[in-house]
Amino acid sequence: MPQDCMRAFDREIHSFLSAQGIDPSIVRLDTPADRQFGERATNVAFLLKKERDQPPRQIAQDIAQGFDPQAYRLIQAVEPAGAGFINFRLNYDTFTPFVIEEVRASGSTYGGGVISEVERVVVEHTSVNPNKEWHIGHVRNAVLGDVVGRALRRAGHTVAVQNYIDDTGLQAAEAVLGLRDFPEPRREGEKYDHWLGRMYVKIAGEIASEPELRQRLEELGEPVQAGSTEPPDSARERVSITARLDNLTRLKQRILVVMHELETGQYHDVIVSLLDAQLQTAYRLGIYYDLVNWESHLVQSHVFDEAIEGIKQSPKVFQATEGRYAGALIIVTDESASSEDEPKAEVLIRSNGIPTYVGKDIAYHMWKFGLLPERLKYVEFHDQPDGTLLWSTSLEGENRSSRDPDRVINVIAVNQTLPQQAVNQALRVAGFDEAASHLLHLAYGLVSTREGKISGRKGTSVSADAVIDEAVRVAHERVREKRSADLTDEGMRQISEAVGVGAVRYFMVQYNPLRDIVFDVSDVVSYDGNTGLYVQYALVRMAAILRRAGTDHGVDGGEIEAANTALLQHEQEKRLIFQIAQYPDTVATAARTLAVNLIAEFAYDLATTFSQFYRDCGVLNAEPDLRAARLLLVRTVQSVLANVCELLGVPVIERL
RNA sequence: GCCCCCGUAGCUCAGUCGGAUAGAGCAUCCGCCUUCUAAGCGGACGGUCGUGGGUUCGAAUCCCGCCGGGGGCACCA
Secondary structure, three states: OOOHHHHHHHHHHHHHHHHOOOHHHOOOOOOOOOOHOOOEOOOOHHHHHHHOOHHHHHHHHHHHHHHHHHOOOOOEEEEEOOEEEEEEOOOOHHHHHHHHHHHHHHHHOOOOOOOHHHHHHEEEEOOOOOOOOOOOOHHHHHHHHHHHHHHHHHHHEEEEEEEOOOOOOOOHHHHHHHHHOOOOOOOOOHHHHHHHHHHHHHHHHHHHHHHHHHHHHHHHOOOOOOOOOOHHHHHHHHHHHHHHHHHHHHHHHHHHHHHHHHHHOOHHHHHHHHHHHHHHHHHHOOOOEEEEEHHHHHHOOOOHHHHHHHHHHOOOOOOOHHHOOOOOEEEEEEOOOOOOOOEEEEEEOOOOOOOHHHHHHHHHHHHHHHOOOOOEEEEEEEEEOOEEEEEEEOOOOOOOOOOOOEEEEEEHHHHHHHHHHHHHHHHHHHOOOHHHHHHHEEEEEEEEEEEEEOOOOOOOOOOOHHHHHHHHHHHHHHHHHHHOOOOOOHHHHHHHOOOOOHHHHHHHOOOOOOOOOEHHHHHOOOOOOOOHHHHHHHHHHHHHHHHHHHHHOOOHHHHHHHHOOHHHOHHHHHHHHHHOOHHHHHHHHHHOOOOOHHHHHHHHHHHHHHHHEEEEHOOOOOHHHHOOOOHHHHHHHHHHHHHHHHHHOOOOOOOO
């Protein structure tokens, strides 16, 4: 049974305060920013000011006076401070061995097991349209979702990561149409997603030009009648535009046909090839999934039809006969919002019979939560590079006895907030309150470049593959110029890959998810300061110390095991122990709030503290007893920092 | 016009239960490699936390107004 060392400390503090006659329900402990104020502090003296009619400082003093060090194992001192804080100091003589043993015993699971209840969580992320290669915004989505999944797993939840493939949508249809009717030669070594993407961009660009063309046509005005004085240029332009518009109309009709064909599973092989290519990017970044959900399967197995039939039972869902929604199947999401106008509603199925995005999404979420009878089968899609099996929905295959999730987390960009709210609201209205309240939209901000917004449609996006290539290339250059001596070419290649991937992933998780961020490749490949490499570098130093301890100093594992932790009295050593002890709390908070940037922050802080320890506390040149104790500490920190890297998906390296 | 999110150092950003002198990285300048890897470490410079009020012993953090930026407000996805 894993223990949380900090909580053990907190329990002692609570028991001390209770013994001082303080109501436990008002006690809150926090961690002072500066360790000169101890490891924990409480503000109870401020809260008791009125009740006791005494200055907080006096109250704090009285409380602290009641402390008897003999009575507590982990508390060393209780001190009044400032205007009325009470600070608690850790007793490292007992705390240090406690933490080290805890890390040793829990190993790679250290940090978990402190949640109150194990939940089954579905995390859906990536869900990139199958039309072109990933851009940098998709990387943010996938990395965030991946780290959220990892954090929830580490915390102790049961997680299923899903990737939804909208293979019946407009985007996919445009790409498929491009390949079928306007094929372009594939370049030497070009990835399938980049190749298809080029054709998609052309088609999408053509369609996007329609309003512009129409406006231009209007500007040109009507053709002048016989005996014309109109400039021939205008006449020629009008003819040309009219011809283009006619083509556009035909193009759009063909897209509709393709969309229909996609629903029946045609071109599935094209979409699979595209997905495979996109997944290569994911796998390169260490992002893996449990299941790919295909929209076409949901359509073909009549999951959507069944869902619609189901929610039609709700009085809020009906076919509108008049007004702006005449002929469409709508769900009234907010009746109170109705002024003299119509009530607020969402269209589920258009009057032309085609379901809307929101309509499909509602049905999809009913399926996700297991609110519909399972019609889908499951097949093995392929083996992922990490050795796990990726499953796919299917029309034929195995049944899977999957229990319904307690919680569904959708990692979707912030500009999809409204449709996501609509889905939530509609689920509620349709009578699925339980599901609605356990559906969470993890919104993340847009990624722009210093040049401005990125747009997949316009083809002004930054390719994820290009960014990773560049990060790896720069890393490789520097690895080569640094030490080529004891590294093989293959060794350098692997390290560069790990450094490049680590840099990209770290960049994406270090920010508050909700915030819009400005992406600049030069920030990613600078490799100075607060980057993925900084954390990896600390690990390289730890590995070097531990390696040399054996090879150059003949220290064996047994000697390290038997080390006397009482010798770890240096300020930097205590700081390392204290930080390591806070890891379970960081994991729990990240799992609860999904603020995965806290994990990156933790990694950076721990690496920083290690750098300072590295500067101030020689390990290999210390006296043998102290050396053994420090080696034990280094091994413990290494275990935890590697553990954090595992959560972040930043690859651990042992040399540079 | 309405709704949501965001304004913290020259730039990119932390600050997730309101707490003690507001933190990093980059950039600029200075210093540290015969001793565990200098992709590192130390120091300097740099802030009326958009702005005006309010709540509080205490506000970057909570509430209200205003200003600025972004996103969203279709039978598009």
